[in-house]
Amino acid sequence: MADAPDVPWSRRQRACHECDQVLGDAVAPPGNKLECPRCNATLHRNPRGSVNHTAALSLTGLLLFFPSLSLPLLSFSILAFGAENTLLNGVRALFAEGYLWMAGLVLFCSVIAPLAKFLLLGFISLGCHWRLLDRPVTWSVRWYQHLKEWGMLDVYMLGLLVALIKMSDLGKMQVEPGLYSFVAMMVISNLTTLSFDQQAVWSRLERRRKRAPGPSPGEGPLVGSGEQL
Amino acid sequence: MSTMDRALSQGRTCCLSCHWLVTLPRGGGGCRCPRCGGKVHGRIEGSVMLTWALTITGALLLIPANILPVMTVVYLGSGEPATIIGGVMQLYTAGLWGIALIVFIASIAVPVMKLVGLVLLLLQVQGRLPINPSQAMTTYRIVSAIGRWSLLDLFMISILVALVDMGAVASVAAGPGATAFASVVVITMLAVRCFDPRLVWDTYYGNPYRNAGPDHRAPAAAGSRRGEKSDPIIKEPPEEGVAGDV
Ligand SMILES: [Zn+2]
Ligand SMILES: [Zn+2]
Numbered sequence: 487m488a489d490a491p492d493v494p495w496s497r498r499q500r501a502c503h504e505c506d507q508v509l510g511d512a513v514a515p516p517g518n519k520l521e522c523p524r525c526n527a528t529l530h531r532n533p534r535g536s537v538n539h540t541a542a543l544s545l546t547g548l549l550l551f552f553p554s555l556s557l558p559l560l561s562f563s564i565l566a567f568g569a570e571n572t573l574l575n576g577v578r579a580l581f582a583e584g585y586l587w588m589a590g591l592v593l594f595c596s597v598i599a600p601l602a603k604f605l606l607l608g609f610i611s612l613g614c615h616w617r618l619l620d621r622p623v624t625w626s627v628r629w630y631q632h633l634k635e636w637g638m639l640d641v642y643m644l645g646l647l648v649a650l651i652k653m654s655d656l657g658k659m660q661v662e663p664g665l666y667s668f669v670a671m672m673v674i675s676n677l678t679t680l681s682f683d684q685q686a687v688w689s690r691l692e693r694r695r696k697r698a699p700g701p702s703p704g705e706g707p708l709v710g711s712g713e714q715l
Numbered sequence: 716m717s718t719m720d721r722a723l724s725q726g727r728t729c730c731l732s733c734h735w736l737v738t739l740p741r742g743g744g745g746c747r748c749p750r751c752g753g754k755v756h757g758r759i760e761g762s763v764m765l766t767w768a769l770t771i772t773g774a775l776l777l778i779p780a781n782i783l784p785v786m787t788v789v790y791l792g793s794g795e796p797a798t799i800i801g802g803v804m805q806l807y808t809a810g811l812w813g814i815a816l817i818v819f820i821a822s823i824a825v826p827v828m829k830l831v832g833l834v835l836l837l838l839q840v841q842g843r844l845p846i847n848p849s850q851a852m853t854t855y856r857i858v859s860a861i862g863r864w865s866l867l868d869l870f871m872i873s874i875l876v877a878l879v880d881m882g883a884v885a886s887v888a889a890g891p892g893a894t895a896f897a898s899v900v901v902i903t904m905l906a907v908r909c910f911d912p913r914l915v916w917d918t919y920y921g922n923p924y925r926n927a928g929p930d931h932r933a934p935a936a937a938g939s940r941r942g943e944k945s946d947p948i949i950k951e952p953p954e955e956g957v958a959g960d961v
Contacts, residue, residue, distance in 0.1 A: 494832045499736050500722075500729065500735075500736050501722035501727065501728065501729035501736050503729045503731055503913075504852065504855075504912045504913065505721075505733050505848075505852070505912070505913055505914075505915075505916045506722050506728070506729065506913040506916060506917075507720065507721060507722075508720045508721065508722050508725065508727075508736075511736075518823065524916075525848070525849065525852050525912075525916070526849075526852070527852075529734070530734075539736050539885065555858065559874075560874070560878055561878075562879055564879045564881060564884050564885055564886070567881035567882075567884050567885075568881070569877065569878055569880045569881060570877075570878070571877045572877070573876040575875035576874050576876055576878075577873060577875040578877070578879040579873070579877045579880065580873055580889060583876070583888060583889060585889050585893065585894060587894055587897060587898070588869060588872075588873070588889065588893055588894055588897050589873075591866075591869065591897050592869060592870060592873045594871075595866060596870065602740075609716050620839070622948055624750070624751055625752065627732075627733065627751060628732050628733070628751045628752060628753050629815050630747040631733075631753075632732070633861060635862075636863075638863055638866055638870075641864055641866050641867055641870060644817070644821075644864075644867050644870075645866075645868075645869075645870030645871040645873075645874055646874060648814055648817065648818060648867065649871050649874040649878065651811060651877050652806060652811070652813050652814060652871070652875075653875065653878070653879065654877075655809065656788075656790060656885060657879075657885065661948075674763040676891060681936060685734075688735075688750060697831055704757055707952040710720065714854055
């Protein structure tokens with residue numbers, strides 16, 4: 487608690503990332519989460535079997551990316567005229583109309599960021615088993631943190647739904663097989679995000695470094711002192 | 716809730732990308748996180764000014780985003796450009812009030828709420844609002860969670876542009892308002908990322924640098940670098956005491 491008296495200055499402490507309260511470095515028990523006593527920020531969520539689940543889920547997500555990208559999601563027809571929508575041809579149409587910034591944003595949020603999230607998480611959860619990959623794994627975890635809020639498959643899904651309903655009185659709107667794959671990919675993407683726990687990756691790296699003789703090459707000291715920029 | 720045990724007053728801070736407790740260099744300034752390699756500063760650098768700048772830009776862009784048409788649906792040769800509000804009204808008059816509500820929330824309520832929330836937080840940090848920190852944190856969390864949903868309208872436009880493409884029979888074209896709207900969403904998302912919620916607590920409890928004396932930034936650096944010396948650094952309560960219960 488906040489007014490807990492003199493805790494000895496142990497080596498392992500943490501600070502809440504939203505209110506800067508210094509706290510003991512406890513880890514949430516599996517399946518639970520740890521909250522900051524002062525501001526209720528979630529300090530740590532500990533999903534069971536994080537590393538393996540994340541690996542399996544992100545590989546599944548990557549596999550689902552192929553049908554979701556190549557198959558049409560919706561099709562629309564009026565009399566004999568018809569058109570289809572895939573993840574990419576909306577971007578292409580906007581690009582052709584000259585809306586480069588919008589096309590880029592839609593492409594980034596609905597294809598690039600979700601794909602990069604799957605790739606990074608797959609790499610992190612598989613790569614953290616080998617000491618050789620410590621550096622790229624570290625780098626990937628950091629980039630994943632920057633990227634994660636830009637993957638917007640769920641928002642795109644809602645956009646599909648709105649488009650489906652909005653246009654249904656103008657012509658004939660049909661759901662295509664790509665949509666099922668897309669929905670599955672969206673669900674997998676959210677599950678992957680939920681199952682990933684970076685603390686599990688860090689403690690795995692750290693345990694290995696402790697076991698290994700001598701400091702691992704290229705790694706800073708274990709204590710929390712930063713090197714000056 | 717009655718302590719000063721914030722990390723920065725002990726010359727340490729939390730790495731925002733991996734949550735590792737980093738000891739800041741003695742001379743002040745930032746460093747790289749020893750665990751994840753990310754840049755670490757005591758507080759996000761220039762947080763308040765940057766957030767203000769982005770918030771104001773976002774608010775200004777909200778005007779063209781709402782005045783200019785975002786989309787034109789041409790059906791059998793007739794059709795007018797529609798603004799965001801116009802699109803919502805069309806859905807409403809067509810009897811699709813559920814969808815109208817979703818679009819209204821995502822494209823009008825959310826951006827406005829985000830901007831208002833950011834302004835409240837910034838004023839709070841600058842000490843001009845008597846909100847208590849837990850309310851401010853709730854605002855911050857809401858603002859950061861809802862932002863991405865505003866892109867709904869843009870995704871819908873990109874879907875319709877590809878889907879309704881039948882030349883003279885029916886077609887959908889994007890409008891300049893959509894570009895402005897896209898910028899509003901991105902800029903406000905960046906603004907939330909630039910805002911450092913720890914400043915809310917700094918305003919509430921007082922400057923964290925103050926208690927630590929002149930060589931304030933890293934009183935514990937030497938000790939903790941060895942990982943040995945255990946010395947409770949700052950334990951005295953803030954001079955003005957607590958400003959009340961949270
Ligand atoms: Zn906290
Ligand atoms: Zn870090």
